Amino acid sequence: MTKRAAAAANGAAQLAQLRRAGLRINQVENLLQPAAGNTNVVDGVRVIAVEEIDRALVGAEIVRRTVLSGRVKSFGPLAEALMMNAARDDHLSEVVRPALAAGKWVVSDRFADSTRAYQGTGGASPRALRALERSIVGPTRPDLTLILDLPPEEGLARA
Secondary structure (H helix, E strand, O other): OOHHHHHHHHHHHHHHHHHHOOOOHHHHHHHOOOOOOOEEEEOOEEEEEEOOOOOOOHHHHHHHHHHHHOOOHHHOHHHHHHHHHHHHHHHHHHHHHHHHHOOOEEEEOOOHHHHHHHHHHOOOOHHHHHHHHHHHOOOOOOOOOOOOOOOHHHHHHHO
16 A cells, blocks of 8 residues: 555544544534634534644744744745744643643644645755654644645635
């Protein structure tokens, strides 16, 4: 079995797990509608919807604003990746890991894939990004990642 086929089979198994738990895609989408950070209960499963970068975290918000301001751009994509991973570390230690430890399911709008997409396509070394991810994310990895493929105009309209 190829890696791609194995990943597809794994994704199908995880979707089946979500269905057995009573979660449907529209329910997951609805979880993201309330304010991020609120715990919802769906068919007996405690779920917390989070945004990365969590704007409620002062350190993460400072990093987010700095990166979005463009002030870091002159330092290159690796510097951006370092900044975003500093915010991710704050988010993981303050929000995600405590929620998981409390037995909650965490649904996030984005995660480490976004660093590969933004800073990776911007020229940061894939090897350096993997090293950062291993260091910051460690074993706290998603069980399922959904990548939405839609026209850029529609994606921007949803932002």
